[in-house]
Amino acid sequence: MAEKITVKKAAKIMGVSELYVREAIAQNVLPIGCCIKGKHGKRSFYISPVKFAEWTGYKGEEECGKE
16 A cells, blocks of 8 residues: 655655645646645645656655655
8 A cells, every 4th residue: 555645745755845735736736636625615635645656756665764
């Protein structure tokens, strides 16, 4: 099973802010996941480990060392 990629982890790996990752996903600029808006406007983000690896070349903690 692929490891979970959080917004925080994605931002750290990519060298950008968490806000950048959230906004880029929400605006379909960063094709690594999706943004789901809830009833009261709260947004949730999902980052696909496969798409993230394809986009960034990240191979996971096993090959890059534990974070």
